[in-house]
Amino acid sequence: MNLLQDLIGKESELRQVGSAVRGFAQSLRAPVVGACHVTCSDETERECEEAFVRLVAAGLLPALKGGRGAPFRSVNLGARYEWGAAGLVEEHFALPETEGAFKLLVLKINAHAAVRQGPHGPEYGWLRRYGSDSTCCGALKALIDGARLPAVDELAETFAAGELDRVARLRNPRIVAPEHRALLAAVVNARLQAERAIADICAARPKTPTVFLVLPCVTINRPGPDTELVVGEGEVDWIGQQPTVKYSGLGDDPASHRVRHEHGRVAVEDDQWPAL
Numbered sequence: 001m002n003l004l005q006d007l008i009g010k011e012s013e014l015r016q017v018g019s020a021v022r023g024f025a026q027s028l029r030a031p032v033v034g035a036c037h038v039t040c041s042d043e044t045e046r047e048c049e050e051a052f053v054r055l056v057a058a059g060l061l062p063a064l065k066g067g068r069g070a071p072f073r074s075v076n077l078g079a080r081y082e083w084g085a086a087g088l089v090e091e092h093f094a095l096p097e098t099e100g101a102f103k104l105l106v107l108k109i110n111a112h113a114a115v116r117q118g119p120h121g122p123e124y125g126w127l128r129r130y131g132s133d134s135t136c137c138g139a140l141k142a143l144i145d146g147a148r149l150p151a152v153d154e155l156a157e158t159f160a161a162g163e164l165d166r167v168a169r170l171r172n173p174r175i176v177a178p179e180h181r182a183l184l185a186a187v188v189n190a191r192l193q194a195e196r197a198i199a200d201i202c203a204a205r206p207k208t209p210t211v212f213l214v215l216p217c218v219t220i221n222r223p224g225p226d227t228e229l230v231v232g233e234g235e236v237d238w239i240g241q242q243p244t245v246k247y248s249g250l251g252d253d254p255a256s257h258r259v260r261h262e263h264g265r266v267a268v269e270d271d272q273w274p275a276l
Contacts, residue, residue: 002027004215007230008249009273011220011265014048017228018055024213025060025104032103033060034093035071036086038193039110040079040137044127044221048110048228049073056106062095071106077151078139079111080158081193086201086212094207102209102239107201109193110228111186112137112219115266118179122261125182127221136221140185144170158192161252169255176254183218184254187268190216190231191252201236202243212236216249220266229268249273 003020025033037052039045052071061069072089074082086107093103114127114136127136135141143155144167159166169175170185194216201212214234220227232249249272250257256270 002233004230004233005248008232009229009268011227011229011267014051014226014228015055017217017230018051021056021106021108021213021215022060025056025106028104028211030104030211031097031101032062032093032095033106034089034103035061035069035106035108036074036089037071037108037110038074038079038081038085038197039219040112040139041075041077042112042137044114044129044136044226045110045112045219047226048112048219052108056108062093077149078137078143078155078189079109079193080151080154081109081197081200083196083200086197087204087206090206090210098208098210102211104211104213106213106215107197108215108217109190109197110217110219111140111190111193112221113140113182113186114221115183116223121179122266123179128223137182137186140182140189143167144181144185155189158196159188161192161195164253166252166254169253176257177259180259183220183259183266184257184268186218187229187231187250187257188252188254190218191250194232194234195252198234198236198245198247201238202245206238209239211239227265229266232273 057069057071064070113124115124142152194214216231218229234247237244251272
């Protein structure tokens with residue numbers, strides 16, 4: 001089991017996740033490494049963005065400007081994977097040295113949820129922002145509340161994939177505890193966006209041989225340093241004539257997720273990934 005798989009379902013420090021991604025990339029010894037980072041527009045994601053640049057992009061990606069590597073970025077309401085993004089990223093990093101070998105593309109997707117200490121334990125979905133209580137992630141809260149916005153409508157369509165009404169399950173307090181609703185909404189969102197990314201990757205052969213690492217995660221926005229929960233690890237091998245897909249990690253049904261807290265950190269498991 002690689003270090004990334006060992007982190008699945010467990011709240012970890014941002015540096016632990018970044019170091020594990022870096023270690024995975026270095027173990028493949030690809031002549032070129034590229035990266036794409038998908039995050040929510042919320043300003044709380046700055047820590048997560050900076051950690052990815054510092055720990056992964058800076059030392060692995062080819063220099064773009066000023067001698068520094070930079071990931072392709074997609075920033076939007078709800079950290080939605082935009083169809084076609086993988087093809088753009090792949091084209092950017094299809095450097096000549098990959099034609100007779102292969103490249104690694106890291107596609108990291110970060111949904112997010114804030115946490116605060118309530119009277120009976122951690123409560124997810126709220127933070128103290130600029131002196132007032134604020135929802136976080138606001139886009140996922142709007143989804144659960146039934147708001148109508150183009151981005152929220154797109155999230156609703158994604159959450160209904162496979163004719164499973166995940167939003168109804170998240171709303172049901174007998175299925176998901178209200179204090180965990182925002183966390184599990186973020187877990188489900190990251191997982192579903194990763195599924196969409198993998199489908200997009202498989203739909204078109206890359207210009208040069210490529211191994212894609214698709215990493216759905218949830219940033220946990222805290223009053224102190226943010227942390228991160230790795231939802232799963234997907235790999236798409238496009239070195240041959242057809243893609244080969246592997247995935248390890250949590251599923252996308254919130255009714256199957258189980259949450260517990262220990263020593264101030266959260267862990268999530270389900271029957272697909274009994275990691276606790």
